[in-house]
Amino acid sequence: MSMQDTASSGVALWRLVADGIERGIADGRFAAGDKLPGEMEIAETYRVNRHTVRRALAALAERGLVRAERGSGTYVEAQKLAYPLRSRTRFSEIVGAGGREPHGRLIEATDDIATRELARELGLKTGAPLMRIEAIRLADRTPICVSTTWLSAERFPDAGAVFAATRSMTKLLAHYGVRDYRRGATRITAGIVDATDASRLDLALGRPILVVDATDHDLEGRPLLTKHSRFAAERVEFLVENG
Amino acid sequence: MSMQDTASSGVALWRLVADGIERGIADGRFAAGDKLPGEMEIAETYRVNRHTVRRALAALAERGLVRAERGSGTYVEAQKLAYPLRSRTRFSEIVGAGGREPHGRLIEATDDIATRELARELGLKTGAPLMRIEAIRLADRTPICVSTTWLSAERFPDAGAVFAATRSMTKLLAHYGVRDYRRGATRITAGIVDATDASRLDLALGRPILVVDATDHDLEGRPLLTKHSRFAAERVEFLVENG
DNA sequence: CGAAGTTGTCTATGATAATAGACAACTTCT
DNA sequence: AGAAGTTGTCTATTATCATAGACAACTTCG
Numbered sequence: 001m002s003m004q005d006t007a008s009s010g011v012a013l014w015r016l017v018a019d020g021i022e023r024g025i026a027d028g029r030f031a032a033g034d035k036l037p038g039e040m041e042i043a044e045t046y047r048v049n050r051h052t053v054r055r056a057l058a059a060l061a062e063r064g065l066v067r068a069e070r071g072s073g074t075y076v077e078a079q080k081l082a083y084p085l086r087s088r089t090r091f092s093e094i095v096g097a098g099g100r101e102p103h104g105r106l107i108e109a110t111d112d113i114a115t116r117e118l119a120r121e122l123g124l125k126t127g128a129p130l131m132r133i134e135a136i137r138l139a140d141r142t143p144i145c146v147s148t149t150w151l152s153a154e155r156f157p158d159a160g161a162v163f164a165a166t167r168s169m170t171k172l173l174a175h176y177g178v179r180d181y182r183r184g185a186t187r188i189t190a191g192i193v194d195a196t197d198a199s200r201l202d203l204a205l206g207r208p209i210l211v212v213d214a215t216d217h218d219l220e221g222r223p224l225l226t227k228h229s230r231f232a233a234e235r236v237e238f239l240v241e242n243g
Numbered sequence: 244m245s246m247q248d249t250a251s252s253g254v255a256l257w258r259l260v261a262d263g264i265e266r267g268i269a270d271g272r273f274a275a276g277d278k279l280p281g282e283m284e285i286a287e288t289y290r291v292n293r294h295t296v297r298r299a300l301a302a303l304a305e306r307g308l309v310r311a312e313r314g315s316g317t318y319v320e321a322q323k324l325a326y327p328l329r330s331r332t333r334f335s336e337i338v339g340a341g342g343r344e345p346h347g348r349l350i351e352a353t354d355d356i357a358t359r360e361l362a363r364e365l366g367l368k369t370g371a372p373l374m375r376i377e378a379i380r381l382a383d384r385t386p387i388c389v390s391t392t393w394l395s396a397e398r399f400p401d402a403g404a405v406f407a408a409t410r411s412m413t414k415l416l417a418h419y420g421v422r423d424y425r426r427g428a429t430r431i432t433a434g435i436v437d438a439t440d441a442s443r444l445d446l447a448l449g450r451p452i453l454v455v456d457a458t459d460h461d462l463e464g465r466p467l468l469t470k471h472s473r474f475a476a477e478r479v480e481f482l483v484e485n486g
Numbered sequence: 487c488g489a490a491g492t493t494g495t496c497t498a499t500g501a502t503a504a505t506a507g508a509c510a511a512c513t514t515c516t
Numbered sequence: 517a518g519a520a521g522t523t524g525t526c527t528a529t530t531a532t533c534a535t536a537g538a539c540a541a542c543t544t545c546g
Contacts, residue, residue, distance in 0.1 A: 012502090
């Protein structure tokens, strides 16, 4: 507590500054990934010493709310999205449960041909006609993952247009009469983001990604679609049930 | 902030102690006039040094919440309510301006007959039917005053029931179409509390009270009601405009 | 009166808070 | 390459926070 200038309140100055910045993050004045004002500028707005601001930022950084980058600035750290891996996980439910607003956006929908591996996953013959949907999912305004989805073009005609309208894979399947579905075995690996995904995820080159490959089946066990998703590793953590 | 024992929270220890005691006063664990535990005892319950407790008590004393008596103890000081005397003072506004929560409670509503003095104040004939309302007013949970109000039973039928529901004399008048009113001449005297009022005000026998007699008029100058209020002198101070 | 318990005041010590200035190390942009 | 702006680190100073011990001054009760 400074208490050299104002009456002693019993609350340290750096705490007041930290609380002020945290409020700014909470109410959206500073969004995830945003750059905070410089330490000097913050010091001036709160009328305190720069070191006091650094004390406040250090407290926020320790809690993972902000991240300082030397020479560049201090950034709001997107809080990691807890992503439970179960057979019935829906992205919108997961994001909503975290109190954030889920969004989906279609990047591209193109025709494709089944490779031998895709054909095996989907229970089709090699060379069968497929629809390939490239989409991005966000929580609030933060990109979480990009995913490539393949569906049978014969079973789901015009799937691209339907996804563009509904922005949800669950709703797309419902449109074709699939009331419920379950996720089969899920493979998780890690890698480094490529240039295309880096741009889409608003991620710096060289940063790690989590790669998830999974196939969804209907309740009779017939494969519906197979997915290849790339998650920004710094924005998500997967939770696996133990027991 | 101690920060010698626990992780630095940015809030001073004495502040935590002071807040704890203030909460105790606010929620009634320590009532007005009560003796607080000794400084040593408080220090033990909060596991801090006695000097830290003294710092907390000093902060509370400066705000008028407690009062230390050397050799005896520290007592909860009923903070005196600043009560400005103007022609348009409303109890709820005064209490609310002090950051406290105003309450009103009906004690008793009975039929009465106008004495000669009451009749003169209210512009009625001696023996006219009146409604007599006995009520108590509180700030937070502290009784401030009990007042006896007389209204014309003919002009304000069932006034007792209306006051019991609204708990506010202003709202009662509004219910009968009186949009605004003003206070006439106010007489202030002092006396000693009697047993009945002592119990209602939670006041020790023999303590002083401020007695206020006033009559409220509508904007045309017609008398609406007349009041006889007894204030706990140690909990209120009247402010009169100078100039 | 005398003992016990209370608040008031003094000195002392170490840790924390806040300020101030200077410079290094790094990033970004021209 | 260079300038400007950013965070990181160092030294130094002053005020506050918290603890510790001792004793005075006072009240209450037996």
